[in-house]
Amino acid sequence: MIFSYYPGCTLRTRAKDLDVYARKCALALGVELVEPKDWQCCGVVYPLAGDEIAHRLSAVRVLQDAQSRSVSVLTVCSACHNVLKQCAYDLKNDADFRNKANAYSEFDIPVTGEVDVVHYLEMLRDTVGFDTIKQKVVNPLTGKKIGAYYGCLLLRPGKKMGFDDPENPAIIEEFIKALGAEPVIYPYRNECCGGYVTLENKPLAQKKSQTVLESAKEMGAECVITACPLCLYNLKKNGGDTLPVYYFTELLAEALGVK
Amino acid sequence: MKIDMNKRDSVIRMTGINPRTCMKCGKCSATCPSFDEMEYHPHQFISLVEAGRVDELMASESLYNCLACMACLERCPRGVEPAKFVEAVRNLKLREHGGNHLAPEAIPEMLDADLPQQAIVSAFRKYSK
Numbered sequence: 593m594i595f596s597y598y599p600g601c602t603l604r605t606r607a608k609d610l611d612v613y614a615r616k617c618a619l620a621l622g623v624e625l626v627e628p629k630d631w632q633c634c635g636v637v638y639p640l641a642g643d644e645i646a647h648r649l650s651a652v653r654v655l656q657d658a659q660s661r662s663v664s665v666l667t668v669c670s671a672c673h674n675v676l677k678q679c680a681y682d683l684k685n686d687a688d689f690r691n692k693a694n695a696y697s698e699f700d701i702p703v704t705g706e707v708d709v710v711h712y713l714e715m716l717r718d719t720v721g722f723d724t725i726k727q728k729v730v731n732p733l734t735g736k737k738i739g740a741y742y743g744c745l746l747l748r749p750g751k752k753m754g755f756d757d758p759e760n761p762a763i764i765e766e767f768i769k770a771l772g773a774e775p776v777i778y779p780y781r782n783e784c785c786g787g788y789v790t791l792e793n794k795p796l797a798q799k800k801s802q803t804v805l806e807s808a809k810e811m812g813a814e815c816v817i818t819a820c821p822l823c824l825y826n827l828k829k830n831g832g833d834t835l836p837v838y839y840f841t842e843l844l845a846e847a848l849g850v851k
Numbered sequence: 852m853k854i855d856m857n858k859r860d861s862v863i864r865m866t867g868i869n870p871r872t873c874m875k876c877g878k879c880s881a882t883c884p885s886f887d888e889m890e891y892h893p894h895q896f897i898s899l900v901e902a903g904r905v906d907e908l909m910a911s912e913s914l915y916n917c918l919a920c921m922a923c924l925e926r927c928p929r930g931v932e933p934a935k936f937v938e939a940v941r942n943l944k945l946r947e948h949g950g951n952h953l954a955p956e957a958i959p960e961m962l963d964a965d966l967p968q969q970a971i972v973s974a975f976r977k978y979s980k
Contacts, residue, residue, distance in 0.1 A: 636972040640938035748921035784920035788973035821967040
């Protein structure tokens with residue numbers, strides 16, 4: 593299986609671990625990742641006001657590139673995934689936006705939104721299969737109690753993201769089980785870490801991140817895993833040293849013996 | 852208290868949602884992770900927009916404490932999606948001359964060695980036009 597692998601800006605700089613282990617694991621699992629040429633930033637946040645067209649155009653370019661090559665886009669970063677997935681939905685379902693995006697960008701092949709945006713975790717579940725991963729694990733993380741931190745961007749809005757049940761997700765817990773570890777369910781696993789507010793209002797980000805980690809710790813987690821560089825930053829920097837936090841790809845690499 | 856129905860209509864146009872759909876159940880505010888930091892809580896945003904009292908919202912710090920986590924948007928039983936109203940009102944403010952909330956000159960002081968680029972770009976998209 594070949595995917596158009598979209599790493600995104602942060603994975604090239606501050607979140608190298610997320611990227612490096614994603615590539616190593618894909619190789620070990622027989623999934624081919626082809627990075628698009630000359631990709632640029634996805635836009636990071638999806639504009640919630642419908643009249644923002646320009647803010648969505650960088651995502652449209654990524655989607656048009658994959659569509660013109662008839663491949664699915666594979667994302668790892670939660671923020672990239674959220675923007676690309678929502679913009680693909682808009683292109684498909686909002687003719688006004690689709691027309692404006694095409695008029696503005698002058699593509700050789702018009703963009704239609706007929707392109708799948710797949711998150712790495714979805715690829716593990718739906719393309720590789722958690723059962724196959726279980727068989728390929730050489731260093732099972734037996735006995736390790738791990739809390740899945742979903743955050744916001746993988747799940748919401750549920751209707752557009754279609755990632756999992758936005759209020760009671762299971763995909764990362766299934767992933768943890770496939771690695772031989774024990775998933776820990778805790779109430780704040782799909783509540784916000786504080787996000788970009790850390791820049792301007794650190795006390796608010798600290799309050800949110802500490803609440804998440806304390807909730808995970810209270811339910812018995814020994815560490816927490818995430819797919820988002822900003823969640824990782826907030827939980828580590830603003831979470832009060834409550835628990836260790838890792839990228840999910842790092843644990844996968846460890847279990848597959850490719851770390 | 853100033854009533855400005857033009858601004859009200861702008862917000863409705865930007866969100867594409869009729870605020871009168873709100874049944875004032877308060878679920879959005881109950882789930883808001885920034886509740887304590889919001890002078891106007893998500894359900895109040897909807898009420899004030901409906902009443903045309905957009906200027907009060909535009910002057911409030913509440914605009915910059917919304918985390919865009921989409922919890923209110925997901926959990927609203929009426930599909931009113933308060934986060935969209937917060938963003939629309941913030942955009943009205945940012946699009947005014949001199950209305951930007953974050954200046955590039957302010958960024959270097961906010962940086963540390965681990966801060967992901969994602970945070971800076973997000974903040975600019977939310978706080979600056």
